Amino acid sequence: MLRKVLYIDLTKRESWVEERQGLFDQWMGGTGVGIKLLSEECPTGADPLSPEAPIILSIGPLNGVFPVATKAVATFKSPLTGELGESYAGGRLHLAMRFAGHEAIVIRGKAELPSYISINDAEVKIKDATSIWGIEAQTTGMILREREPGVGRRSIIRIGPAGEAQVRYAGVVVDTYRHFGRLGLGATFGSKNLKALAISGTETAEIPDARRYREVYNRLYSTAVQTDVMEKYHDIGTSVNISVLNWLKGLPTKNFQLSSFIDAEKISGEMFADNYLFRRLSCAGCPIGCVHIAALKSAFSPHHEFEVRKVSYDYEPIYSLGSNLGVNTAEGVLRLIDVCERMGLDVMSAGVVLSWATEAYERDLITPQETLGLPLQWNNVDGYIKALENIVKAPNEFYAALAKGVDYASARFGGQEFAMALGGNEVSGYHTGPASIVGQLVGVRHSHLDNAGYSIDQKAAKKQLDPEKMVDEIIKEDNSRGVFNSLVGCLFARGVYTEENIIDALGAVGITKTKEDLQTLGESIFEEKYKFKTREGFDLTRVRVPRRLFETVSTLGKVTPETVEEMLRLYRKKRGWS
Amino acid sequence: MGDAIAEKAKAEAKPRKRRRLKVAHPERCIGCLGCMFACSRIHTGQASLQDSAIKVVTQGGIEGDFRVVVCRGCENPPCVRACAAGALERKPDGSVVFHKDLCKACGKCEEACLVGAISLGKEGKPIKCMHCGACVDFCPHGVLQLEEVPA
Numbered sequence: 052m053l054r055k056v057l058y059i060d061l062t063k064r065e066s067w068v069e070e071r072q073g074l075f076d077q078w079m080g081g082t083g084v085g086i087k088l089l090s091e092e093c094p095t096g097a098d099p100l101s102p103e104a105p106i107i108l109s110i111g112p113l114n115g116v117f118p119v120a121t122k123a124v125a126t127f128k129s130p131l132t133g134e135l136g137e138s139y140a141g142g143r144l145h146l147a148m149r150f151a152g153h154e155a156i157v158i159r160g161k162a163e164l165p166s167y168i169s170i171n172d173a174e175v176k177i178k179d180a181t182s183i184w185g186i187e188a189q190t191t192g193m194i195l196r197e198r199e200p201g202v203g204r205r206s207i208i209r210i211g212p213a214g215e216a217q218v219r220y221a222g223v224v225v226d227t228y229r230h231f232g233r234l235g236l237g238a239t240f241g242s243k244n245l246k247a248l249a250i251s252g253t254e255t256a257e258i259p260d261a262r263r264y265r266e267v268y269n270r271l272y273s274t275a276v277q278t279d280v281m282e283k284y285h286d287i288g289t290s291v292n293i294s295v296l297n298w299l300k301g302l303p304t305k306n307f308q309l310s311s312f313i314d315a316e317k318i319s320g321e322m323f324a325d326n327y328l329f330r331r332l333s334c335a336g337c338p339i340g341c342v343h344i345a346a347l348k349s350a351f352s353p354h355h356e357f358e359v360r361k362v363s364y365d366y367e368p369i370y371s372l373g374s375n376l377g378v379n380t381a382e383g384v385l386r387l388i389d390v391c392e393r394m395g396l397d398v399m400s401a402g403v404v405l406s407w408a409t410e411a412y413e414r415d416l417i418t419p420q421e422t423l424g425l426p427l428q429w430n431n432v433d434g435y436i437k438a439l440e441n442i443v444k445a446p447n448e449f450y451a452a453l454a455k456g457v458d459y460a461s462a463r464f465g466g467q468e469f470a471m472a473l474g475g476n477e478v479s480g481y482h483t484g485p486a487s488i489v490g491q492l493v494g495v496r497h498s499h500l501d502n503a504g505y506s507i508d509q510k511a512a513k514k515q516l517d518p519e520k521m522v523d524e525i526i527k528e529d530n531s532r533g534v535f536n537s538l539v540g541c542l543f544a545r546g547v548y549t550e551e552n553i554i555d556a557l558g559a560v561g562i563t564k565t566k567e568d569l570q571t572l573g574e575s576i577f578e579e580k581y582k583f584k585t586r587e588g589f590d591l592t593r594v595r596v597p598r599r600l601f602e603t604v605s606t607l608g609k610v611t612p613e614t615v616e617e618m619l620r621l622y623r624k625k626r627g628w629s
Numbered sequence: 630m631g632d633a634i635a636e637k638a639k640a641e642a643k644p645r646k647r648r649r650l651k652v653a654h655p656e657r658c659i660g661c662l663g664c665m666f667a668c669s670r671i672h673t674g675q676a677s678l679q680d681s682a683i684k685v686v687t688q689g690g691i692e693g694d695f696r697v698v699v700c701r702g703c704e705n706p707p708c709v710r711a712c713a714a715g716a717l718e719r720k721p722d723g724s725v726v727f728h729k730d731l732c733k734a735c736g737k738c739e740e741a742c743l744v745g746a747i748s749l750g751k752e753g754k755p756i757k758c759m760h761c762g763a764c765v766d767f768c769p770h771g772v773l774q775l776e777e778v779p780a
Contacts, residue, residue: 116676118663142691146662150678189692196690203686204678227691253679261674268670272663276769332691333661338769340659361692 056088057153059168059175061243062102062160066175068153075154080111081539082137083576084155085126089135090583092157099130099235100217100242102161108148108248109156111538114336115149116256116264117556118272119281119544121334123148123225124536129234129496130242131219131400131456132475134587135580136234137496140208141334141342141541142226144250147206151252158243167209167247171200172254180246187211187393188224191247201251209247210237211395213443217241218454220400220477224392228332228342228363232397233498234476259561267559271547276338280546284341288331289366289543290320292480293374299512301483301505301606304374305429306406307471307599310482310606314379318369322381330361334541341543347385362389370480371402376409377429386432390439400456403477404442405435407457411466421449421464458595468598473497474589482600483508484607486521489618492594493525495580500542502528512606518614522621530573537576591623645780647722649702650683650760653774658695660685664764664773671763680750682758683773697772700725700746700758708755711741717757722780727757 092105113120129136165184188211213221214237221237296302297315304312327345372387445451461470474497490504665681684698716732734753762775
C-alpha cells in the first residue's frame with residue numbers, strides 16, 4: 052500500500068510528498084483521511100473561498116484493486132454551507148490516483164494566474180490555463196486530452212464558467228459524465244484560479260497475497276454481476292425511481308407543492324431508456340455500467356441538419372430539473388442538464404434554486420425587474436436555460452443572490468417557507484417522510500446519501516417503524532457509511548460490501564480489521580466530522596426546516612413538526628449530545 | 630505399446646487447433662476495464678493496468694468509442710520477425726511464446742505490431758497475450774470471446 056500524501060501549494064508553486072503511514076493506519080483512507088487532513092489544514096473560520104481553505108482529494112485501500120470500489124472523495128470547506136464540504140465522484144479519478152501513487156492530495160493556496168495541475172506518476176506540474184479560462188467544462192476536457200499523457204488510464208477533472216464565477220454550488224466535472232457535484236467544490240477551484248487537474252500513472256498496486264486476492268475478487272465480482280444486489284442499476288438505472296416515487300407520493304413536484312407529478316410518465320426512466328438512451332458506461336473497475344447516456348438530437352435547420360448532444364442522466368437531475376420545475380418532456384430535462392454540464396453547475400442545487408425562484412415569481416416576491424424581464428414559469432425550459440446562464444453571469448443583484456443558494460436568496464427576497472434547503476444544502480428528490488428530512492438535517496454533508504433517510508421512510512411504509520427505530524437506523528447508516536466511504540466504494544454497491552466482505556477485502560491487501568474495529572472507525576469518523584462542523588458554526592439545535600415539508604403530503608402522509616423535533620431530540624440523546 | 634501408437638495416430642489425424650482471443654463485439658464495451666485488471670491479476674497477482682496484455686483505449690475520452698486492443702494471433706507474426714534475439718517464437722500450432730530470458734528489451738516487437746497489442750513492461754520487455762481467455766470471464770457484456778482456429 053502507498054500511504055502517501057501529495058501536497059501541492061499553488062501560491063508557492065511547490066509540491067512534495069509526505070509518508071503518512073500513521074494517518075492511513077488510523078483513518079483508513081477516503082473520507083476518514085479526508086476529514087482528518089481538512090481539520091489539520093483548514094484554519095478555524097477560514098473563508099471557504101480564500102487561499103487558506105484547502106482542497107483534499109482522497110481514495111481508499113480498495114480503489115483500483117477490487118470491483119465497484121470506484122469513487123474518490125473531495126473534502127473541503129463548503130462555500131455553500133460554510134461548514135463541511137464533502138463530495139464523491141466516480142469515473143476514473145480513483146484509478147488514476149491509485150496508479151499515480153497518491154492516495155491523498157492536498158491542494159493549498161491560490162495560483163497567481165488561471166492554472167491547472169498536471170500529475171503524471173511522481174511528476175507534478177502547475178501549468179498555465181489562462182487560454183482556457185472561460186471555456187465550458189466539456190470543451191476543457193477535450194483540450195486537455197490533447198495535451199496530457201495517459202490515454203485510457205487518466206482522469207481529467209475540471210470546472211466550467213460557474214466554478215470560475217464562484218457560484219456557491221458550482222461542481223467539478225470528472226471525466227465528462229461524473230461529478231463532484233454537491234456543496235460547491237467548483238467554486239473552491241475557481242477561487243484558487245484552478246481550472247483543472249489531470250492525473251495519470253503507471254504504478255502497480257502491490258498485493259501481499261495474490262491467491263487470496265483472486266479468491267476475494269471473484270467472490271465480490273460475482274456478487275455484483277450475478278445476484279440481484281445491483282439489479283436496479285443494470286437496466287433502467289436510478290431514474291427508475293421517477294415512476295416508483297411518483298406512485299409512492301414521494302416525488303417532489305413544482306418546488307415540493309406536490310409529491311406526485313401528473314406528467315411523471317413523460318419524464319420517467321422508462322421513457323428515457325426507450326427513447327433517448329443510446330449508451331451505457333461504467334466507472335473503471337465496475338462491471339455494472341450504470342452511467343446512462345442519452346442522445347439528444349435536434350434539428351438546427353429545416354434541411355435535415357442536426358446537432359447531437361450526449362447527456363448523462365440519473366434520478367436526481369430528472370427530479371430537480373424535471374418534476375420539480377414542472378418540466379414535462381424528456382427533451383426539456385436533457386437540455387437543462389446539458390446547460391448545467393457546460394456551465395459546471397450542480398444540477399440538484401440549480402434545480403431547487405430555480406423552483407424557489409419560480410414560486411417566488413408566481414407570488415410576486417420577485418418581479419420582471421429582478422428577472423430582467425424573464426418569465427420564470429413552470430415548464431418554461433427556454434426561460435430556465437437563460438436563468439441558468441444569468442446565475443453564472445450575475446448581471447444584477449437578483450441573479451447574484453441566486454448564485455449563493457436558496458437559503459441566501461430567500462433570506463434576501465422572502466419565501467423562506469418554500470426555500471427547499473436542509474442544513475444549507477438544497478434538498479434531494481425525496482419527499483418520503485420524516486426520516487428523509489431528519490436524515491438530511493443531521494447528515495454530515497446534509498445529503499440524502501449520508502444515511503439514506505428516504506430508504507428508511509420507504510421501509511416504514513411497508514412495516515411500522517416508530518421514530519426511535521428510524522433514528523436508530525439513521526445512526527447506523529451514518530456510521531457504517533463513514534467506513535464504506537473510507538474505502539471509497541460506490542454506494543450503489545453497498546450490498547456487495549457486507550461487513551464480512553469488507554474485512555476479507557482489506558485482509559487481502561494486508562489490512563487486518565475486526566467488526567469492532569470497523570464500528571469504532573465509523574463512529575470516530577462521524578465524530579471527527581461533527582467536530583469540524585461545530586467548529587465552523589453548525590448547530591443542530593438551530594436548523595431550519597422549510598414549512599413546505601410539513602404542508603405537502605409525503606409517502607408516509609403529512610409529516611408534523613413535532614415528529615421531526617422528537618426525532619432530532621432522540622438523535623441528539625442517542626449521540627450523547629445534550 | 631500398440632495402444633500408444635494408436636493414440637498418437639489418432640491425435641495426428643485430429644485437425645490441430647489453437648485458441649485465440651477475439652474482440653467479437655467491441656461496440657458493447659462499457660469501459661469498465663475488468664479485462665485489463667483480470668489479465669494483470671491472474672498473471673501477476675497484482676492490480677495494474679500497465680501489466681495487462683489486453684488494452685481498452687479511449688478515443689476522445691469517455692465520450693468517444695472504446696477500442697479494445699488484443700493480440701490477433703497473426704499467421705505470420707511481425708513481432709516474431711522483429712525479434713532478433715529469438716525471444717518470441719512461433720510454435721507449429723501457430724501460437725507465439727515469449728522466452729523472457731532471451732529478451733534483450735530492444736522494443737522492436739512493440740514497434741512491429743501495428744494494432745498496438747504489445748506493450749513493454751517495467752523492464753522494457755514485452756507483455757504478450759497468451760490467449761488464455763482469463764479476461765473473457767470478466768467482461769460483463771460479452772465483448773470478448775475465445776475462439777478455436779486451425780493451427
